[in-house]
Amino acid sequence: MRHDGRDYNELRKVTIEKDVLKHPEGSVLISFGDTKVFCAATLEDRVPPFLRGLGTGWVTAEYSMLPRATNTRNRRESAKGKLTGRTMEIQRLIGRSLRSVVDLEKLGERSIIVDCDVIQADGGTRTASITGAFVALSLAIEKLIESGELTENPIKEHLAAVSVGVLPTKEVVLDLDYVEDSAAAVDMNLVMTESGEFVEIQGTGEESTFTAAELNQLLQVGDLGIKELIARQQEVLAPQSAGVEVGEDSVILIATGNKGKAKEFEAIFKEKGLAVKTLLDFPDVPEVEETGKTFTENALLKAETISKKFNCLVLADDSGLMVDALNGQPGVYSARYAGKLKSDAANNAKLMHELTDIPQSERTAKFHCTLAVAAPGKESLVVEGEVKGEILAIPRGDNGFGYDPLFLVPSLNKTMAELSGSEKNKISHRAQAIKALDNAWDEWYKGV
Ligand SMILES: O=P(O)(O)OP(=O)(O)OP(=O)(O)OC[C@H]1O[C@@H](n2cnc3c(O)ncnc32)[C@H](O)[C@@H]1O
Ligand SMILES: [Mg+2]
Structure with missing residues (x-):
């Protein structure tokens, strides 16, 4: 039994609200239960120096957390004057994940930067960030298609991320909140695509170990969660991605x-x-x-x-x-x-x-x-x-x-x-x- 009454394979309440900010080309507010992240995608007509003149685009991400997103206040990294290792690691993961489903050549010589800002943290902020960042990115690309700057969609398929873990009771569970995460014996983040392939698996035994059988269970439960999250993304991005039946001849x-x-x-x-x-x-x-x-x-x-x-x-x-x-x-x-x-x-x-x-x-x-x-x-x-x-x-x-x-x-x-x-x-x-x-x-x- 989980402390919040969820089934082992049940996500927290997931909501994705789109176009929540005025300025960014794509924006969403995503919540996984009490974890809430703003994801804002910005289009820029240039690429980093190492890509200039190669006819290819770039997608990258930045991650940060508001001081009071957590139970006690964290000093702003800007006040500290440097990013923590955790922040660096997470923002690289988000950027890498997004690039895995974007055809950068089709994007042309332009960049999309997705800012993921956690306004409230209750476990799974990186997975919520990736899932929301994908939607913000898609919305920004939609703008390029609408304006005629792109004729072909560079997004190859959907992408989402979720956490899975093993509780001290040995239960394998989906989408851990902070209480579960801090006590978990195994903690894992999965980033997967619509076609069921993996982009990244980050799995750690926290002062414990796990078996191949448990690993398999974790992957299975995660796969279900990812499918649900992708369905949610498709609803939000509909009708563009779901297509409805408007394409039918009749x-x-x-x-x-x-x-x-x-x-x-x-x-x-x-x-x-x-x-x-x-x-x-x-x-x-x-x-x-x-x-x-x-x-x-x-x-x-x-x-x-x-x-x-x-x-x-x-x-x-x-x-x-x-x-x-x-x-x-x-x-x-x-x-x-x-x-x-x-x-x-x-x-x-x-x-x-x-x-x-x-x-x-x-x-x-x-x-x-x-x-x-x-x-x-x-x-x-x-x-x-x-x-x-x-x-x-x-x-x-x-x-x-x-x-x-x-x-x-x-x-x-x-x-x-x-x-x-x-x-x-x-x-x-x-x-x-x-x-x-x-x-x-x-x-x-x-x-x-
Ligand atoms: O742009 P859409 O979403 O199609 O809806 P709209 O009502 O704004 O449509 P228009 O911009 O074409 O403006 C046409 C207006 O002209 C008028 N109109 C057009 N066809 C009409 C008709 O058959 N009978 C009466 N008024 C008509 C009516 O006031 C419409 O709102
Ligand atoms: Mg009109």
């Missing part, structure tokens, strides 16, 4: 967080036998900032950013309302016409207000839709669609989304919000753009 990923658009695309693609996934399925993926000045720029930005992130084919829609009496406004600013909060009600209220004195005959407008499709290694495809109409003074209908209740389709004498979903999907700007996409698809798909 699924199309649409880079939109707009529920109204998502619903329309689902209906339109269902008829083509394709299931739709949108960013609503991936709430952790941050919204792509629409910094473009045109529909095309923004559609490409959304499609290409998300395609790089997921490494699969992605469709994006940038659309909006263009009102003639407002010189084409709100145009690309349609979603945020009344402010950052993107409220349909506020946008419609602003539009009604802006057009207060404009007679109906001068309230002509059009909905515009630009679609961009991006796929890895291909030049993106862009198509457009439009539908003409008029802006009413008073909203009508409850269907659709956005400006639909104010947008009259004169030939039907109904607003877009008075049409059923399937009626709107026959005539809308989005439907027109999808027709154009259909026409261009085969040639684009075969080519480039």
